[in-house]
Amino acid sequence: MVKTTIRVIYGDTDQMGVVYYANYLRFFESGRNEFLRDKGAQYRDVEASHRVHLPVVEAQVTYKRPARYDDLLIIETILAKRGRASARFEYRVLRQDEVLATGHTIHACVDFNGKVQALPPALVEALGG
Amino acid sequence: MVKTTIRVIYGDTDQMGVVYYANYLRFFESGRNEFLRDKGAQYRDVEASHRVHLPVVEAQVTYKRPARYDDLLIIETILAKRGRASARFEYRVLRQDEVLATGHTIHACVDFNGKVQALPPALVEALGG
Amino acid sequence: MVKTTIRVIYGDTDQMGVVYYANYLRFFESGRNEFLRDKGAQYRDVEASHRVHLPVVEAQVTYKRPARYDDLLIIETILAKRGRASARFEYRVLRQDEVLATGHTIHACVDFNGKVQALPPALVEALGG
Amino acid sequence: MVKTTIRVIYGDTDQMGVVYYANYLRFFESGRNEFLRDKGAQYRDVEASHRVHLPVVEAQVTYKRPARYDDLLIIETILAKRGRASARFEYRVLRQDEVLATGHTIHACVDFNGKVQALPPALVEALGG
Numbered sequence: 001m002v003k004t005t006i007r008v009i010y011g012d013t014d015q016m017g018v019v020y021y022a023n024y025l026r027f028f029e030s031g032r033n034e035f036l037r038d039k040g041a042q043y044r045d046v047e048a049s050h051r052v053h054l055p056v057v058e059a060q061v062t063y064k065r066p067a068r069y070d071d072l073l074i075i076e077t078i079l080a081k082r083g084r085a086s087a088r089f090e091y092r093v094l095r096q097d098e099v100l101a102t103g104h105t106i107h108a109c110v111d112f113n114g115k116v117q118a119l120p121p122a123l124v125e126a127l128g129g
Numbered sequence: 130m131v132k133t134t135i136r137v138i139y140g141d142t143d144q145m146g147v148v149y150y151a152n153y154l155r156f157f158e159s160g161r162n163e164f165l166r167d168k169g170a171q172y173r174d175v176e177a178s179h180r181v182h183l184p185v186v187e188a189q190v191t192y193k194r195p196a197r198y199d200d201l202l203i204i205e206t207i208l209a210k211r212g213r214a215s216a217r218f219e220y221r222v223l224r225q226d227e228v229l230a231t232g233h234t235i236h237a238c239v240d241f242n243g244k245v246q247a248l249p250p251a252l253v254e255a256l257g258g
Numbered sequence: 259m260v261k262t263t264i265r266v267i268y269g270d271t272d273q274m275g276v277v278y279y280a281n282y283l284r285f286f287e288s289g290r291n292e293f294l295r296d297k298g299a300q301y302r303d304v305e306a307s308h309r310v311h312l313p314v315v316e317a318q319v320t321y322k323r324p325a326r327y328d329d330l331l332i333i334e335t336i337l338a339k340r341g342r343a344s345a346r347f348e349y350r351v352l353r354q355d356e357v358l359a360t361g362h363t364i365h366a367c368v369d370f371n372g373k374v375q376a377l378p379p380a381l382v383e384a385l386g387g
Numbered sequence: 388m389v390k391t392t393i394r395v396i397y398g399d400t401d402q403m404g405v406v407y408y409a410n411y412l413r414f415f416e417s418g419r420n421e422f423l424r425d426k427g428a429q430y431r432d433v434e435a436s437h438r439v440h441l442p443v444v445e446a447q448v449t450y451k452r453p454a455r456y457d458d459l460l461i462i463e464t465i466l467a468k469r470g471r472a473s474a475r476f477e478y479r480v481l482r483q484d485e486v487l488a489t490g491h492t493i494h495a496c497v498d499f500n501g502k503v504q505a506l507p508p509a510l511v512e513a514l515g516g
Contacts, residue, residue: 013273022154044457060189142402173328280412318447
């Protein structure tokens with residue numbers, strides 16, 4: 001599990017005084033990026049070296065408690081499942097010990113023409129075999 | 130079913146040349162707003178007259194094909210289910226006849242102190258009883 | 259002058275109950291896109307046919323009165339100045355007759371390698387010579 | 388001068404492969420927040436204790452070089468000018484030593500009814516008298 005911290009800005013909130021629901025998917029992306037960086041598989045390199053994209057094919061968020069302006073959020077990210085040509089990440093968004101939201105994203109592995117292909121072996125190895 | 134159209138701008142896209150995944154939740158919000166307006170239950174009035182919020186407790190998106198810059202998207206919105214104190218909206222995002230994404234949001238009904246309460250009768254009536 | 263309308267959603271607002279200041283630059287982009295479309299010079303075609311980008315080199319906004327949730331905003335856009343390799347657009351954001359914000363953007367004309375080049379003649383002609 | 392770092396995510400970029408121009412105003416907000424925090428005048432407290440808002444009345448950005456996905460940006464923020472009821476912040480956005488953008492925001496000081504009022508003395512003192 002890899003942790004990322006994010007400070008909530010005004011631009012993340014909406015007039016209900018809480019973080020706008022779409023922004024959790026931005027937080028998930030930050031968590032995913034740092035997860036890959038932690039494994040030595042920076043997403044920028046995944047694209048540049050392995051010549052693949054990992055587009056999102058499904059995203060889901062469960063909102064439990066609102067995040068607010070200036071909160072220091074922790075995004076916990078795990079690789080929950082790895083298929084031959086897909087990956088599922090799971091996320092928890094916390095404020096200190098309090099879980100504010102959970103969710104997941106499922107990614108396909110495609111080449112630069114959009115054709116599905118197996119996850120590159122070097123990436124699989126970095127992610128833990 | 131209520132249709133809303135949205136023109137994709139540069140600010141909606143990311144460097145993969147497609148609409149960034151979080152923005153579909155913005156599109157869903159537009160669809161939901163127009164659905165309520167169409168039923169004579171503008172969300173602004175729901176808050177002002179009925180003194181309730183309808184915060185999102187779950188959101189889900191399935192991404193089938195990418196939306197691109199300058200696409201004229203159609204958001205089709207239905208109220209799929211209405212509970213005593215909750216509502217589920219379902220969405221389809223299309224470019225002409227092609228379905229690009231589907232998804233849903235589930236909303237609780239809470240008063241201004243965040244306490245769950247039944248959907249106001251006038252709102253239920255507007256939504257079709 | 260070309261007019262575009264935009265409906266403010268929750269996702270555009272912040273916890274002060276007004277539209278977040280960065281979003282006016284999104285509104286300006288919508289105005290600019292519709293300006294070009296109106297002139298038969300859709301920005302998508304500018305890129306595809308003329309092989310140039312028009313990146314923003316300066317942006318400025320003056321905020322006079324707040325825009326709010328569910329407002330139907332009008333974006334008025336003009337091409338204020340056209341240089342050999344640059345263009346300046348000016349914008350007004352209104353709610354009915356009330357001016358909420360004004361601003362401008364200045365754009366360079368660059369080829370796909372980022373090198374400055376003259377505005378393509380066909381684009382200049384479309385924009386009014 | 389106070390420095391803040393921001394990691395660029397996919398959601399910040401657009402299909403030109405660079406950070407979308409509106410997002411620099413988000414970066415400026417992060418810089419401004421950390422500037423105030425550094426002075427012991429966290430913006431959350433400015434609102435809660437001093438009962439004032441500091442809405443933006445003008446924003447300007449000069450874009451020199453594009454920021455890209457995964458860049459670790461540094462936002463340098465200074466309070467350039469302090470009026471009786473206004474403040475001007477200036478910003479530089481850097482990638483290592485390279486200046487990518489500069490800009491400023493001007494803020495009014497208003498009470499919770501939107502009426503202009505002098506900057507609270509405690510805030511002025513925190514900002515350096």
